[in-house]
Amino acid sequence: MLMVLRSVARSSVAGVREWTCANVLAIVALLLFAARGRIPDVLSIDVANLLFLGAPALMLAGFERHLGRRAPYRALAALVTASTVALGIFHYGVDAMAVRVALSSFFHGIVCVAMAWGLRPWAHPDRARYPIRFAFGAALTLAAAHAVRAVMYASHHDAQVTLFDSSPVNLVCFALGTLALPGLTLGAVMMANAGLIGQARYAAEHDHLTGAWSxxxxxxxxxxxxxxxxxxxxxxxxxxxxxxxxxxxxxxxxxxxxxxxxxxxxxxxxxxxxxxxxxxxxxxxxxxxxxxxxxxxxxxxxxxxxxxxxxxxxxxxxxxxxxxxxxxxxxxxxxxxxxxxxxxxxxxxxxxxxxxxxxxxxxxxxxxxxxxxxx
Ligand SMILES: Nc1nc2c(ncn2[C@@H]2O[C@H](COP(=O)(O)OP(=O)(O)OP(=O)(O)O)[C@@H](O)[C@H]2O)c(=O)[nH]1
Known part of the structure; x- marks a missing residue:
C-alpha cells in the first residue's frame, strides 16, 4: 500500500501524508505484534497497540483533510491516549488479552464510524462517486467487523485467547485486520486520483486567468x-x-x-x-x-x-x-x-x-x- 501511495505522494493532494504515516504505523505495529515473545512485552504489546490505534486515527485525519476540513488531531490524540492507558491497565493491572482485543476493536470501531460519517457520499455530491463510495463502504464494513469482534471478545473475556489462534472467528478477525488498512488506503488513493484527474480536466477546460471555459x-x-x-x-x-x-x-x-x-x-x-x-x-x-x-x-x-x-x-x-x-x-x-x-x-x-x-x-x-x- 505504501507503494500505491507513492503514486500520489508527490502531488499536492491533501491527506496523502497522513495516509502514508498511517500505513507506516500499521506495518511497524504488525511487525512488533509478530515478534511477541522474542522482544520485550512493552514493545510487542504496549507500543504495538499504541501504533495500531494511531493508524486508523491518522487515516481518519487524512480523509478529513482530503475533504477540505480540519483534522480533529486533539480529539484523536485524546482517544488514542485514553485507549492506550486502558489497554495498559489490562496488561499491567489485570493481564487479560481478550479484554485488550475487545477494547482495541471498540476503539477501531469508533474511529471507523467517524470516518464513514465524514465520507458519507450524499454529503459530497460534487466528488467522483465510486471512490468515495468505496472508501465509505470500507470504513462501514470495518466498523461493523470491529463491533462484532469487540462484542465477541468482551463476552469471552475470561477465555484464554491469543491473536494467532486458528479458531474461525480469530481467522476472520485476523483477515479483516490485515485487509482493513489496505481497503481504506485503496479508497484513499482512488479519491486522490479522482481529485487529480478532476484538477487536470478543470485546467484543460478552463482559462486559468478568468475561470471562463477554454x-x-x-x-x-x-x-x-x-x-x-x-x-x-x-x-x-x-x-x-x-x-x-x-x-x-x-x-x-x-x-x-x-x-x-x-x-x-x-x-x-x-x-x-x-x-x-x-x-x-x-x-x-x-x-x-x-x-x-x-x-x-x-x-x-x-x-x-x-x-x-x-x-x-x-x-x-x-x-x-x-x-x-x-x-x-x-x-x-x-x-x-x-x-x-x-x-x-x-x-x-x-x-x-x-x-x-x-x-x-x-x-x-x-x-x-x-x-x-x-x-
Ligand atoms: N492584461 C492582458 N492583456 C491582454 C491579454 N491578452 C491579450 N491582451 C491584450 O489585449 C490587447 C488587445 O488589443 P487590440 O487587439 O488592439 O484591441 P483593443 O485595444 O481592445 O481594440 P478594439 O478591440 O478594436 O476595441 C493587446 O494589447 C493585448 O496585449 C491578457 O491576458 N491580459
Whole structure:
C-alpha cells in the first residue's frame, strides 16, 4: 500500500501524508505484534497497540483533510491516549488479552464510524462517486467487523485467547485486520486520483486567468449544442464579445489591472447569463452559447450584459477605478446552418459593432440585411 501511495505522494493532494504515516504505523505495529515473545512485552504489546490505534486515527485525519476540513488531531490524540492507558491497565493491572482485543476493536470501531460519517457520499455530491463510495463502504464494513469482534471478545473475556489462534472467528478477525488498512488506503488513493484527474480536466477546460471555459472546451460544447439544436429543431444563439480599446486599458493602468478587468468581466457575465457557457476565445474576446434561446431573446440578453459591464468599476492603479465597455455580435442558428457559419456570422456582427462605434450590440440579421441591400 505504501507503494500505491507513492503514486500520489508527490502531488499536492491533501491527506496523502497522513495516509502514508498511517500505513507506516500499521506495518511497524504488525511487525512488533509478530515478534511477541522474542522482544520485550512493552514493545510487542504496549507500543504495538499504541501504533495500531494511531493508524486508523491518522487515516481518519487524512480523509478529513482530503475533504477540505480540519483534522480533529486533539480529539484523536485524546482517544488514542485514553485507549492506550486502558489497554495498559489490562496488561499491567489485570493481564487479560481478550479484554485488550475487545477494547482495541471498540476503539477501531469508533474511529471507523467517524470516518464513514465524514465520507458519507450524499454529503459530497460534487466528488467522483465510486471512490468515495468505496472508501465509505470500507470504513462501514470495518466498523461493523470491529463491533462484532469487540462484542465477541468482551463476552469471552475470561477465555484464554491469543491473536494467532486458528479458531474461525480469530481467522476472520485476523483477515479483516490485515485487509482493513489496505481497503481504506485503496479508497484513499482512488479519491486522490479522482481529485487529480478532476484538477487536470478543470485546467484543460478552463482559462486559468478568468475561470471562463477554454477555447477547446467551448468548441466541444458548441458542437454538442449545435447537434442537439439540429436534432430537436430548437433555437441556438451565440454571443461573441470583445472589450473595447483594451490595449489602452493595459497601456494606461498596466497589465495586472488589464488582467483584473478580464477576470471581473467573466464574473459579471456569470451573474447575467447564469448557467450559460462563457468561454474565452483568446485575448480579450469571449463567447457565450445560448441553447434554447431565439434571436430576439439573445439580443435582449446581450444588451443586458453590455449594460451591466458598462456600469462595472474595477479597481485601477492607485485609488482610481477602471471603466470598460464591450461590443457584442449576436447570431442565431438558421435552418440547416453549420456551426462554423454561425460562428462566422456572430464574428462578423461583432466587427460591425466595432465599426459602428463600439459599446453596442449588433444582431447578425441586421448586418446581413445591410450587406444584402448594399449588394
Ligand atoms: N492584461 C492582458 N492583456 C491582454 C491579454 N491578452 C491579450 N491582451 C491584450 O489585449 C490587447 C488587445 O488589443 P487590440 O487587439 O488592439 O484591441 P483593443 O485595444 O481592445 O481594440 P478594439 O478591440 O478594436 O476595441 C493587446 O494589447 C493585448 O496585449 C491578457 O491576458 N491580459
Amino acid at each position: 477555447r477547446r472546451a467551448f468548441f466541444g460544447r458548441a458542437e454538442r449544442a449545435h447537434a442537439d439544436a439540429v436534432r430537436r429543431g430548437g433555437p441556438l444563439s451565440l454571443l461573441i464579445f470583445d472589450v473595447d480599446h483594451f490595449k489602452a486599458i493595459n497601456d494606461t493602468h498596466g497589465h495586472a489591472v488589464g488582467d483584473q478587468v478580464l477576470a471581473d468581466l467573466v464574473a459579471r457575465t456569470g451573474t447575467v447569463l447564469r448557467g450559460d457557457v462563457c468561454a474565452r476565445l483568446g485575448g480579450e474576446e469571449f463567447a457565450v452559447l445560448l441553447p434554447d434561446t431565439d434571436a430576439d431573446a439573445a439580443v435582449r440578453l446581450a444588451d443586458e450584459l453590455r449594460r451591466t459591464l458598462e456600469r462595472a468599476d474595477v479597481a485601477g492603479a492607485g485609488a482610481g477605478v477602471v471603466r470598460f465597455t464591450v461590443s457584442v455580435g449576436v447570431a442565431s442558428l438558421d435552418e440547416g446552418e453549420s456551426l462554423e457559419s454561425l460562428l462566422q456570422r456572430a464574428d462578423a456582427a461583432l466587427y460591425a459593432a466595432k465599426r459602428g462605434g463600439r459599446n453596442q450590440v449588433q444582431d447578425a440579421r441586421a448586418t446581413e440585411d445591410v450587406g444584402e441591400t448594399l449588394a
